[in-house]
Amino acid sequence: MADIMIDSEQGTSDGRDVTDLVLQDILAGVLLPGTWLKQIDLERRYKCTRPEVRRALDRLAQKRLVEHVPNRGYHVYEPDGRRAREVSEIRIILETAIAGTIVQNASPEDIAALRGLAEHFDFMVLNGTMLELYEANLAFHRQLLVLGGNQEMVDLITEVRQRTSSAPVSQWRTRARVDQSSREHHQMIDAIEAGDTERLKDLVRQHILQG
Amino acid sequence: MADIMIDSEQGTSDGRDVTDLVLQDILAGVLLPGTWLKQIDLERRYKCTRPEVRRALDRLAQKRLVEHVPNRGYHVYEPDGRRAREVSEIRIILETAIAGTIVQNASPEDIAALRGLAEHFDFMVLNGTMLELYEANLAFHRQLLVLGGNQEMVDLITEVRQRTSSAPVSQWRTRARVDQSSREHHQMIDAIEAGDTERLKDLVRQHILQG
DNA sequence: GTATCCAAAATTGGCGCCAATTTAGGATAC
DNA sequence: GTATCCTAAATTGGCGCCAATTTTGGATAC
Numbered sequence: 001m002a003d004i005m006i007d008s009e010q011g012t013s014d015g016r017d018v019t020d021l022v023l024q025d026i027l028a029g030v031l032l033p034g035t036w037l038k039q040i041d042l043e044r045r046y047k048c049t050r051p052e053v054r055r056a057l058d059r060l061a062q063k064r065l066v067e068h069v070p071n072r073g074y075h076v077y078e079p080d081g082r083r084a085r086e087v088s089e090i091r092i093i094l095e096t097a098i099a100g101t102i103v104q105n106a107s108p109e110d111i112a113a114l115r116g117l118a119e120h121f122d123f124m125v126l127n128g129t130m131l132e133l134y135e136a137n138l139a140f141h142r143q144l145l146v147l148g149g150n151q152e153m154v155d156l157i158t159e160v161r162q163r164t165s166s167a168p169v170s171q172w173r174t175r176a177r178v179d180q181s182s183r184e185h186h187q188m189i190d191a192i193e194a195g196d197t198e199r200l201k202d203l204v205r206q207h208i209l210q211g
Numbered sequence: 212m213a214d215i216m217i218d219s220e221q222g223t224s225d226g227r228d229v230t231d232l233v234l235q236d237i238l239a240g241v242l243l244p245g246t247w248l249k250q251i252d253l254e255r256r257y258k259c260t261r262p263e264v265r266r267a268l269d270r271l272a273q274k275r276l277v278e279h280v281p282n283r284g285y286h287v288y289e290p291d292g293r294r295a296r297e298v299s300e301i302r303i304i305l306e307t308a309i310a311g312t313i314v315q316n317a318s319p320e321d322i323a324a325l326r327g328l329a330e331h332f333d334f335m336v337l338n339g340t341m342l343e344l345y346e347a348n349l350a351f352h353r354q355l356l357v358l359g360g361n362q363e364m365v366d367l368i369t370e371v372r373q374r375t376s377s378a379p380v381s382q383w384r385t386r387a388r389v390d391q392s393s394r395e396h397h398q399m400i401d402a403i404e405a406g407d408t409e410r411l412k413d414l415v416r417q418h419i420l421q422g
Numbered sequence: 423g424t425a426t427c428c429a430a431a432a433t434t435g436g437c438g439c440c441a442a443t444t445t446a447g448g449a450t451a452c
Numbered sequence: 453g454t455a456t457c458c459t460a461a462a463t464t465g466g467c468g469c470c471a472a473t474t475t476t477g478g479a480t481a482c
Contacts, residue, residue, distance in 0.1 A: 152297035
């Protein structure tokens with residue numbers, strides 16, 4: 001079993017549990033696809049106990065972000081093109097289906113809030129870490145989806161996005177890709193403001209397929 | 212904490228893990244909404260160890276079928292009308308979105324297989340336990356969804372259906388409801404055979420809203 | 423240099439145990 | 453009869469430990 005030494009360490013004292021911390025490191029590209037996650041290494045890395053590590057790994061395995069191999073341990077799943085395509089298809093279906101409701105529901109305050117989040121993303125492009133960028137993107141999209149009025153769908157899409165290793169490092173490989181994401185956020189808001197459901201659908205579709 | 216004595220017991224020797232067994236009992240209405248699931252009771256019921264119980268409960272909590280209350284334990288979630296409606300909406304969106312692909316992809320062999328599963332459901336109406344009926348229904352719907360060509364969606368919908376306490380006992384309260392489900396299965400197959408996508412969509416919508 | 427074997431080291435898996443917390447029931451007061 | 457308090461019993465939470473399994477690296481043979 002390959003022995004990957006992990007340098008930086010984070011404790012669990014900030015109220016986030018180990019599952020979140022491991023997930024962050026997967027999404028940030030620190031724990032690369034294929035990496036074996038040794039329980040004793042994770043204990044040291046995240047300054048936590050073995051049972052906490054085990055629970056986190058089991059949860060991530062249930063979400064299929066990591067795979068459990070009995071007696072050998074857990075490793076980060078390799079990217080799977082089929083899964084990524086299928087997830088994108090699901091997202092397009094769901095997110096375009098609620099476009100009309102979003103347009104209908106959006107108040108001026110909602111639109112202002114979305115603008116704020118889109119601008120926060122822009123700020124993070126220039127000033128933030130990759131993870132901060134990812135979280136700003138997620139915050140924007142959650143806020144957008146909330147306008148669809150189906151909380152289960154918001155949670156489901158948020159969760160489904162994590163199912164593939166569409167880590168930030170692979171999602172935004174170039175500055176041009178990041179800038180396109182940024183433009184599309186603003187264009188989505190414009191479409192909502194203009195009450196243009198079809199335009200919003202097109203933008204959502206394009207945005208998801210870009211990633 | 213209410214003390215619910217559970218009579219029947221099942222071991223884990225048949226290869227299914229405790230998570231599945233608990234889930235079955237929730238779906239079968241044996242473990243009712245609101246029931247506190249005491250770890251030591253589950254150990255006895257399923258003839259397994261505490262760590263196995265804990266893992267199962269954590270997994271079910273992650274799926275939001277049970278709620279974890281720190282230091283008090285886990286209880287089965289009460290039915291939530293909002294969640295059930297939202298889940299139905301999600302299912303309608305997804306399952307009607309792939310209706311066209313299902314119609315396109317279905318070979319005569321596929322249609323025959325679906326007929327077999329629909330007939331199996333009919334058989335279970337007359338001869339099976341509630342749980343067997345539930346599983347026959349699930350098998351039919353999975354097979355139907357597989358024709359949509361998106362494996363992630365099949366798994367997702369299967370999982371999402373479990374998110375609400377749409378237990379068999381509540382889904383099919385009357386024989387009339389069961390019979391309607393049975394008729395609709397066959398009508399869906401007829402629509403697929405006839406290449407009638409719109410008809411299939413209507414039936415899927417009606418079927419989901421009925422439950 | 424490559425293949426095989428073996429023993430030590432490393433790691434996983436899971437059990438037992440007990441501290442921490444909650445519940446239940448009896449005693450007491452009003 | 454109801455409310456409050458207290459204590460024992462019950463239960464949860466989590467740690468330590470060690471058996472089981474795998475990996476690693478050195479020795480040996482070809």
